[in-house]
Amino acid sequence: MSAPALRARIEAAGYGRLMVLRDVEIHVSEGEVVALLGANGAGKTTLLRAISGLVRMRGTVDLGSASVTPKSPERMARLGVGHVPQGRGTFPNLTVHENLVAGAAARRGRLDLKADIERWTTVFPRLAERMQQNAGQLSGGEQQMLAVARALMGRPRVLLLDEPSLGLAPAVVHELFDKLAELNRDLGTAMLVVEQNATAALRVAHRGVVLEAGRVALAGAADELRDDQRVRQAYLGL
Numbered sequence: 001m002s003a004p005a006l007r008a009r010i011e012a013a014g015y016g017r018l019m020v021l022r023d024v025e026i027h028v029s030e031g032e033v034v035a036l037l038g039a040n041g042a043g044k045t046t047l048l049r050a051i052s053g054l055v056r057m058r059g060t061v062d063l064g065s066a067s068v069t070p071k072s073p074e075r076m077a078r079l080g081v082g083h084v085p086q087g088r089g090t091f092p093n094l095t096v097h098e099n100l101v102a103g104a105a106a107r108r109g110r111l112d113l114k115a116d117i118e119r120w121t122t123v124f125p126r127l128a129e130r131m132q133q134n135a136g137q138l139s140g141g142e143q144q145m146l147a148v149a150r151a152l153m154g155r156p157r158v159l160l161l162d163e164p165s166l167g168l169a170p171a172v173v174h175e176l177f178d179k180l181a182e183l184n185r186d187l188g189t190a191m192l193v194v195e196q197n198a199t200a201a202l203r204v205a206h207r208g209v210v211l212e213a214g215r216v217a218l219a220g221a222a223d224e225l226r227d228d229q230r231v232r233q234a235y236l237g238l
């Protein structure tokens with residue numbers, strides 16, 4: 001893999017006086033998909049929120065060659081961090097089209113907005129059929145695809161996805177992860193994916209990182225983690 005699209009060095013991050021993460025370092029290379037695994041409460045969501053400027057943290061985030069301190073989600077979005085939060089986070093009372101336009105709000109310049117909408121509705125064709133429907137009227141799978149497309153409207157350098165399979169039927173999960181793999185393969189989109197469904201995540205990932213109690217416990221190639229007995233027992237149900 002090439003140089004990192006993202007490197008986070010987090011000394012501490014959390015909520016109020018509660019520090020959930022301590023001494024965590026993680027990187028995602030250009031064109032790489034990294035699966036972030038761990039039990040509930042391990043700090044996976046907090047890690048994504050720290051990178052996006054949504055929680056208090058001490059440390060730095062490198063985006064390419066630029067080192068920044070996350071101070072707000074708006075700033076991090078402008079710098080190239082796209083974040084698909086847990087629970088999708090679409091605007092239910094806005095149409096699909098309006099959600100997509102909102103996704104471009106933080107990027108520099110508004111040129112090619114129409115072309116980008118056409119691009120992502122081609123990748124997710126069901127969105128093209130529902131452009132004038134409110135997001136709240138979509139199925140769970142369609143809402144998740146809209147959330148991904150909306151994040152991509154910001155032209156991110158790296159895409160953070162928090163539990164994209166949550167609440168979705170198995171067939172929809174498979175379709176969604178196929179789309180993520182397609183985006184990575186065809187466009188080289190770098191991704192950091194938090195996922196309880198370790199089987200789905202490791203199927204499309206190049207590498208995996210396991211968090212335990214706010215620290216990195218294990219990291220390696222996706223194939224190696226699939227074969228690791230600890231991972232198989234704890235996360236793959238094998």
